[in-house]
Amino acid sequence: MARKTFISYKYSEATELRDKIVEALGDDSKYYQGETSESPDLSDRTTDYIKAQLKDMIYSTSVTIVIISPNMKESNWIDWEIEFSLKQIKRSERRSGTNGIVGVVMKHNGGYSWLRPSIENSDGHIAVLTKNEYLYDIIIKNRFNQEPPEYTCDVCKNVDMLTGSYISLIKEEDFLNNPNKYIENAYEKSKNTDNYTLCRQK
Template identity: 60%
Template sequence: MARKTFISYKYSEAWQTRDKIISALGVDARYYQGETSSSPNLTDRKTETIKHHLKSMIFDSSVTIVVISPNMKQSNWIDWEIEYSLKEVTRGDKTSRANGIVGVIQKDYYFGGYGWLLNSITNSDGCSSRNIDNSKLYDIIIKNRTNLKRPVYVCPTCQSVSSLDGSYMSLVTEDEFISNPNMYIENAFEKSKRINDFEITKTIKTQKNWWSAW
């Protein structure tokens, strides 16, 4: 079943990835609630005007796709969009529950691959695992990963969890997501239905000066 989706991304470096994701959705793109290449430019609008516009789009979605790009932390919107996606919001007689969230790691278009964020390590027990450079991620992403209250280890020896089911916010590569977007969207949606199984961080602790950093 198709889900209503919203894409959170840093426009200046990830708009092409946004377009690739929308294209990969195929006929299900009609359920996409976020911005497109034909959306009006809001960068010169007041912060509250932009927030109101974004809130309306997120409220009407059930899965938020976050493009993980090299300089995403320079955006003043992405972590706020994640926070809002995790809220339960009431408008009139309708209450939206927390969105499922999936992170799509952008490919390095100059050198290829995902080495700017990912590398493989071999643990002392001989198991190989994926290592993520958390310095490139917002705290609200980090804290909503490997956060299953009762983790099920795919390897009991090194206590590694499933990359998809062990975190509320899974991170998948652009190539993986584009090859089967519905699988990852559905995985995120299904986890949102059992959100109480996870230790969820919903709030951004640091306050920002709101200025345009798209």
């Protein structure tokens, strides 16, 4: 089933990937509620005006896709958009649900090691590390927060990449090959928030 989605991204470096994601959604792109290349330029608008526009876009969605790019933290909006996505907002008689969130890691310099280098553990298993300095605190605090954790390896204490964290990090090419898989995974977690210790504030 298609989900209404919003894409949070740094405009100056991730617009091309945003467009690829919208294209990869295929027929489901009609449920996409965020900016497109045809959207009006808001750069000269006030902060309050921009926030109001973003709130309207995010409010009706159920999944937020966050593009993880090298200079993401320079954005004035991404962490706020994640925070708003996680909150339950009441308007009139309706309360929005907590959005599922999936991070799409941008390929940079031909790969993903800029954010997620791999190492081999002493038991021979490969572990993927994350350089948290590239991530907002609200993303870090919503990773490895399954409660109780379900380990795929009791020795390594590795968790499943899709269920072990509320905000999973997915390689750009994997997401583009099957966006519905990762959107549905994020949505399912949003319906089972009791399984996670959520941080809702940036």
